[in-house]
Amino acid sequence: MPQTQRTLVLLKPDALQRDLLGEIVSRFERKGMKIIGMKFIRLTSQMLDEHYAHLSDKPFFAALKEFMMQTPVAGLVLEGYDAVSEVRKLVGSTNPREADAGTIRADLSMNVPSNLIHASDSPESAQTEIKRFFNEDELFAYEKITDRYHVGEGI
């Protein structure tokens, strides 16, 4: 059975600068993901040390942090069936030139680190990342008329 999950998305400074926030949010809306949190976040060096801890020994780490702090990022929490893997599927591989056509990164970007978007890579990291960037009172449970098409009795 599919699991209703929540996942964390960050629209990176290149998405903001290239006027792609709407295009990217629209792809998640069209898929049937429910937006339950959405705000601008000014990332700090400390937040990025935590968020990208798995990359701290890489030579590009400092440049990656600098890139992520160029502008505010747009944070979203998305909810839906198997949201973590479904959102990663829509996002595509880390390197946009290796990502499958049809994905956000393949269709709209060319390079790392300018690959437009972050999305949690497992249910465990989704939980940690949602807590890192959103307070409980910034997340909204609400009924949507389209819930009947996107969740419910289906497989």
Ligand code: DAT
């Ligand atoms: P993903 O964003 O697909 O989860 P990741 O967690 O391995 O990938 O890396 C986080 C970000 O770090 C990635 O979106 C872009 C940047 N990055 C990864 N590998 C890189 C590299 N070899 N050179 C420059 N930036 C890189």
Ligand code: MG
């Ligand atoms: Mg990652």
